[in-house]
Amino acid sequence: MHDVVIVGAGPVGLFLACELGLAGCSVLVLEREPEPGSPWKAEPLGTRGLSAASLEAFYRRGMLHPLLSAVGADGDFAADPDADEVSPPRWAGHFAGMMLDPAKVDVTALPFRLPTPAPDVLLTHLEAVEAVLAEQAAKLGVDIRRGVTVSAIAQDDEGVVAHAAADAYAARWLVGCDGGRSTVRRLAGFDFVGTEPQFTGYTMQVTVTDPEKLRPGFNLTPTGMYIRMPSEGHFGMMDFDGGAFDRSQQPTRDHLQAVLRRVSGTDVTVSDVRLASSFTDRAMQTTTYRQGRVLLAGDAAHIHSPLGGQGLNTGIGDAMNLGWKLAATVHGHASDGLLDTYTGERHPIGAAVLDWSRAQVAAMRPDPHGQAVQAVVRDLIATRDGTTYVFERLSGAWVRHDLGGEHPLVGRNAPDLRLEDGTRLGDLMQDGRGVALDFSVDRRLRGSATGWQSRIRYAAGPARNDLGLGAVLVRPDGTVAWAGDRIPDREAFEQAASRWFGGREIS
Incomplete structure (x- = not known):
């Protein structure tokens, strides 16, 4: 029996497989297509845009340079790793076909940004993305089987079985990453609700x-x-x-x-x-991302029009969020309710992306109402604030999960904090663990083992730019779980660490 069976070997399924493999889970990926290549995945029809948030995810797992190399973008898109300030974007995107001027993006208004080796955007294609992820998955021991069509699913309190022809594949958990017409979603009985298409x-x-x-x-x-x-x-x-x-x-x-x-x-x-x-532009979403031991990620959980290029990027965010939580559950050291936070955190993000898509469709309508909305939007994106707002949505910088922390950085994607010795946060995250960065002089975050230290990487020292922080705790998906001022609050830090990483030793 595998720990996890993933149905679908697209970018989301493969990214999730890499996350689970990195955490030491046994993973089987089932894909109905017999071959990985397709004209719909290669250039030009397979062209997709990866946002800054998605490129950060590749960077933090050591896959950014292979991805840039796969599309010949090492020189054109690689960011300056030694920059002191965030550079304006080279391409800012569009809203409903109305192009943004990248020169009008106010990068200083974007929350908690620091320079990073990851570019702000990358035009790539699905074939390249999947090739990089498949190679990484193979290195991590993930088993990928192609030409397998899942036709039935059965689950109980102990596990789940995926049936395909005469074969049965047993696992403790199953994740459907099989696209907008997901078989897993239908077989597992997820409710799929939303709005009908306009075009x-x-x-x-x-x-x-x-x-x-x-x-x-x-x-x-x-x-x-x-x-x-x-x-x-x-x-x-x-x-x-x-x-x-x-x-x-x-x-x-x-x-x-x-x-x-x-x-x-x-x-x-x-x-x-x-x-x-x-x-x-049908916009639909499942009411939950989990039914028992079956979960969904990517287009299997939410579909919408491709306007703005949000689908692939939202799916990668799903995979990053789910991977470490499911791995912790598999290994038995998850804190209570950890896996349920996947739906709690990602469902609102998916719902917001659907509404973003609907807003663009409304602005495109070929009637007097649509024409009126277009005129308003053009006036707004002609301003610096309007352009920055739209770019923030397209880049993923707007995402903030409600983790209950008081600091405005908590719940956001962590900036690429860099210690004075050159060590970057992204470098510390490549093994898939959480990271505690301690910029204080007395190193108060060091202490006795309480069960979660083995799942957190600790690094201390002055930072090149600490953003006024004394210490920060970052989850494996890059989300800030806790942040404190110049004097680290040891008790609050340990409460946050125990909540997200569990307070028990691995059994």
């Missing part, structure tokens, strides 16, 4: 005989939106038809040409279709 979207690789009629980049029009990507023949479209044309129909050349003409307002001609797929 049908298309991504396609086609030959256009008169491409000069189409403007590059994002183009919000009175009848929808089209996107002309940098790669030749790569287009996206959004047609406000109420989601009438879904994936059950294969888009034909005539249909794609008609939609492109309608949303672009041109008589452009599509002469050949190499690949095309449709999607909608």
Whole structure:
């Protein structure tokens, strides 16, 4: 019996597998596709944007440079590791197709930012992301089996069994990371609720005989939106038809040409279709991320339109949050209710991302209401504060879990604090443990063992920029669990450590 079976070998499933493998769990990943490669995962159709928060996660697990190398971005995107101040972003993104000016992002207004080797954004593709994660998973002893389609799930108080054809795979826990049409979600009986679609979207690789009629980049029009990507023949479209044309129909050349003409307002001609797929802006979320011994992460737990590139990044956040908590539960040293904090912390984040997607759809609607909202949004993002607000949402800097702490840093993604000897927080997190950084002179955080020290890495000394802190406790997912001023509060620190890391020795 494995500790954990993960269904789905996409980026979220593989990242979670790496987290669990790093923590010493036995992990089996089941993937229905027989091969990892696909035109939908390679460039250009598999292109995705990774946010600053996601790139921090790769950095903290020693996978940032392999990822940058995989897409040939070592020189262009690698941040200056010795910078003293946070640099403005090179690309700030968009809201409903309305582009942001990166020069208007006020990085000093973003909460608790420090320079980090991780870039603020990276355009990559799914094939590269999955290759880096699969290699890491293999190093950690994760078993990945492809061509396996799960058809049934049975669970009891002791474990869960995934059935596929004549085979059965037993584990103590099972996690569905199998996408927006999740089989695990359906088989385990999760409630999936939300809003119905307003548009049908298309991504396609086609030959256009008169491409000069189409403007590059994002183009919000009175009848929808089209996107002309940098790669030749790569287009996206959004047609406000109420989601009438879904994936059950294969888009034909005539249909794609008609939609492109309608949303672009041109008589452009599509002469050949190499690949095309449709999607909608249906926004749905499970009411909980756990049913007994079955959990969900990524698109299996929440779906929405791809506007703003939030789906993959939210899924990676799910995997980081769940991984260490599930591992602690497997090993028997989790504090009471730790695993339930996964839903408690990530469900509100998912709900907020769905609303962010809905807001963009509302602004894109090809009617007088949508046009009015667009005018307001354009005025707002023309200001420094407006641009900074939208960028904060897109970068992941807005995320703060409600952990009950009084310090404004508690619950946020930890800044990459650096000691004067050059040691960075990110360097200390590569083994998957939590980290206690002590900047005080008397080192009050050292003390007798209470059961959680083996799961926390301790580092002490003056910091290059301590942000006015005396000490900080960081969970394995990079979330600040406790922060104190110049005189560390030993009692409060130990209460926080026991809450998140358990007060018992590993049995």
